[in-house]
Amino acid sequence: MIVLEDVERDFVVGDETVHALDQVSIAFEAGDYVSVMGPSGSGKSTLLNVLGLLDRPNSGSYRLFDQETRELGEEQRAALRRRHIGFVFQAFHLVSRLTAADNIGLPMMLAGIEPRARHQRVTEVLAALGLTDRAQHRPDQLSGGQRQRVAIGRAIVMRPSLLLADEPTGNLDQHAGGEVVELIERLNNDGITLIVVTHDKEVGRRARRHVRMVDGRIDRDTLHAHD
């Protein structure tokens, strides 16, 4: 479903060129549960950004759903993101002036889906996240765990097939983090492809496939058939 071949992503920092992704070739299957770990600056986030079509590789090929993304224009990439990819960020990135329900419904609103269909789907998602009684609260009235659950709701409201999470538990305490991880694992059980970038070994260990990156390269890629 997702195939990267010889993907290179360079950044110029001052006079130096940093290889954030250095000849990365990797493939993911539909329904995979992958954790990407590694030290800071190893290219984990860049990998996630490339996978999420937020960033373009300097060279190499990236096929998403059997479609070469290299030739796609910005509009087409945006359309792919809208339909197929959900993002969960460490900083939640909720819109502070919108209620939990409106934050979850935001992608549908931006996509121009009519209010009735939107309301129905948002109600569904709120119930699935156990946030029904928090629907009309704004982010500053929610706990960290609740905020991340709202953010996850927003990521899945368009029923994407790929969920990309960048340090989803980074801003949460152990208990809230555990709840969030359980939630995204449940989504993975329902069939969504889940790729989690994390520093947290506990979180990383729970994935079925562990990818370890060092200096922009895939250092280790192992399968764990536990649980």
Next chain:
Amino acid sequence: MRTTDLLLFSGQSLAGARKRTLLMLLAMSIGVASVVLLTALGEGARRYVADQFASLGTHLLIMMPGRSETTGGAPPLFGETPRDLTLDDALALLRARSITRVAPLVVGNAPVSYGNREREVTVIGATQAYFPMRHLSTASGRALPDIDPARAANVAVLGAGLRKALFGGHRAIGQWVRVDDRRFRVIGVIGKGGQSFGQNLDDMIVIPVAAAQELFDTTSLFRVLIEARSEHHVERAKAAARTLIQQRHDGEDDVTIISQDALLQTFDDILRTMTYAVGGIAAISLGVAGILIMNVMLVAVSQRVAEIGLMKALGTPARQVLRIFLVEAMLLAAAGAGIGVLVGSGGILAMQQLLPEFPVAAPLWAVPASVVVAVLTGLLFGTLPARRAALLDPVQALSGR
């Protein structure tokens, strides 16, 4: 994105940044209000003048000696000396069927005194017909008598201001005043506030035209007011007057006759142009408001970088991000314009209360024009910030760099 959602979303983000929004609304509304108010003042001046003319009647013609209109063609080979317009000329005009009344006028300045009080005022030499033609009425006494215009009777009618200056609280009627070296008996006083073309008739004295000619030692008239039988007779009266004078002046067409219409049209054009100019100057403040909108929107974009990054991550195309920010700028401009129109209208109402005799009213075009200009300004100056937002790199935007 649906239009209602777009408006709602933009409205929410404006409501979210209250201070910023209020500031921009203030700037825009001041701009629009000043356009509405200033053009209303200009329009008021135009209407004021039009009303003044209307109050004089639209079937009035003014004849003056000399030909001031250019006729084109080669300059005359033999010098063309304009003849004086005499009293007889004026009276001859009455022979035309289309002319009902004429008022020959001599105007000059002279000192008027009573006892030891003296004033330098405008002396108008006229006939009885002058009063009804100029819609002048007497507050006390009577107007000039209906005597032979060639008779230099020594009677005078005073303006209210002059009466007060010379006589104070004393009775003026029946008293003798001195005009230059001649004595006149006061027979009437013009009602207060008598005005003609905005010229104050308070400080003047009206004496028989023949007396004024003697006083200023002239046989020539300054003007002849001609009243046509009706509005429809104005053109006929003009032609008849011209023909009559030409006959009397050995075939030379050496007078200028202007109608109220022509005069009114000139004033109208001048004041309309002035209104446009004043409106244009006020529109500069709209431009200033536009620059403020641009500045504040730029700040808004930099404060909402993460949100813009998020929108992009959620698959919002650049042109839609552009549209969202443009709609915000336009909403601001439109709301500011709406408030400005209300404030401007309130100002007009207030002025109408304070100056009831001055017909202040915004011209029909002012309100829609200022609103359209405001919204276009919002669009124009909103473009730069919106483009900046649309072109943001999502990765950098989300990382807050």
